[in-house]
Amino acid sequence: MTTITAMPRLVTVFGGSGFVGRHLVQALARRGYRIRVACRRPDLAGHVAHLGNVGQIQPVQANLRVRWSIDRAVEGADHVVNLVAILHESGRQSFSAVHEAGAHAVAEAARAQGAGMTQISAIGADPHSPSAYARTKAAGERAVLETLPRTATVIRPSIIFGPEDAFFNRFANMARFSPVLPLIGGGHTRFQPVYVGDVAEAIARSVDGTVPAGKVYELGGPEVLTFRECMERMLEVTDRKRLLVNVPWWLARIQASILGLLPNPMLTTDQVKQLETDNVVSEEAEKQGRTLAGMGIRPRGVEAILPTYLWTYRRAGQYTRPQQG
Numbered sequence: 001m002t003t004i005t006a007m008p009r010l011v012t013v014f015g016g017s018g019f020v021g022r023h024l025v026q027a028l029a030r031r032g033y034r035i036r037v038a039c040r041r042p043d044l045a046g047h048v049a050h051l052g053n054v055g056q057i058q059p060v061q062a063n064l065r066v067r068w069s070i071d072r073a074v075e076g077a078d079h080v081v082n083l084v085a086i087l088h089e090s091g092r093q094s095f096s097a098v099h100e101a102g103a104h105a106v107a108e109a110a111r112a113q114g115a116g117m118t119q120i121s122a123i124g125a126d127p128h129s130p131s132a133y134a135r136t137k138a139a140g141e142r143a144v145l146e147t148l149p150r151t152a153t154v155i156r157p158s159i160i161f162g163p164e165d166a167f168f169n170r171f172a173n174m175a176r177f178s179p180v181l182p183l184i185g186g187g188h189t190r191f192q193p194v195y196v197g198d199v200a201e202a203i204a205r206s207v208d209g210t211v212p213a214g215k216v217y218e219l220g221g222p223e224v225l226t227f228r229e230c231m232e233r234m235l236e237v238t239d240r241k242r243l244l245v246n247v248p249w250w251l252a253r254i255q256a257s258i259l260g261l262l263p264n265p266m267l268t269t270d271q272v273k274q275l276e277t278d279n280v281v282s283e284e285a286e287k288q289g290r291t292l293a294g295m296g297i298r299p300r301g302v303e304a305i306l307p308t309y310l311w312t313y314r315r316a317g318q319y320t321r322p323q324q325g
Contacts, residue, residue, distance in 0.1 A: 011207055012036040012074050012115075014062065014106060015083035017045035019164050020120070023200035024081065026051040031204065038062035038073035064102030065092060067109075074109040079207045081118045082106045082144075087133070087166075088260070088268050095136040103140035107147035116151040116213060118206045119144040123156045123192075123218055123279050131273040141216065150214050153206040155199075157219040158279050161302060162196030163309040168234050168302075170266075172313040175235060180243040184252045184267075187228030187244065190278040192220030194292070195300045202295055217290045220281040222301045227275070230302075237306045238313040249276070 016025050016037035028035050029052030037048050042059035049057050062073040064084055074080055086098050103119055110117040125137035144152050161168050175181060199219055205211050225233070228244060235242055247255070252272050260268040285291055292299045311318045 009078040012077040027204040099136035100139040104143035154216040158192040218285040
């Protein structure tokens, strides 16, 4: 018979049912935390309950635009993680409401409970950026650090890849039907793709308290790749040959202004603005150790991970034979 002498710490994860959230919840469950997954549709989050022991993970309803739901989700928590972000605006789900006001509300709720907090932002967050996404991300960082200057940690990942990601999967699926793939701005924008499992581990260590709080960490993988190189790697793994077509910035803006009107747009004008800036770890963060390496994590690269899930886009799946050179 096992005797429990202390109640495990409780972590509330806003957005814990999403792509990064599922990996984080699993990492926290393995550490023995109790986890409260706060999301807008807990009825659709049953999959996370199976990532831990019976009763260890509990989905609850919460909306970053509704303050009382935030307070209820944070009640009794020892640490709070905010993963919530949107890629495009829709109705009341605006960048300012989610990235700025929402993050501020979560920080205030955490402060009221005496809990620490980890805010997930993005490389490129900049109050002076032409992109509303980047500006509101920076505003959210500022609000969190001003509210919890000693107990909050901000984590800025580059583009995140892994099973069910919205980047490599999207273009691999496009390559199944389209003979060409667009390279916005010529495909020269640089990224530092970071594996979702490494991001989850970094966040979990911030919950553990093994990395200093009150800082902004930038997470990138072991390689810096241009957008073109990302597409070439994807096509190599999926064993497909497609024409990569350069799309000038002016044309991309016109296309985005039209596509942005769709209910679930593939491209918006704000995303085009984001692509005009490289998405890589800064030299300052490297020098100060505010990176995965500084956290003691050895990042995994795209070559090791992409084949583990992009094989589904090959013509015969895992049974596709590599083409002979």
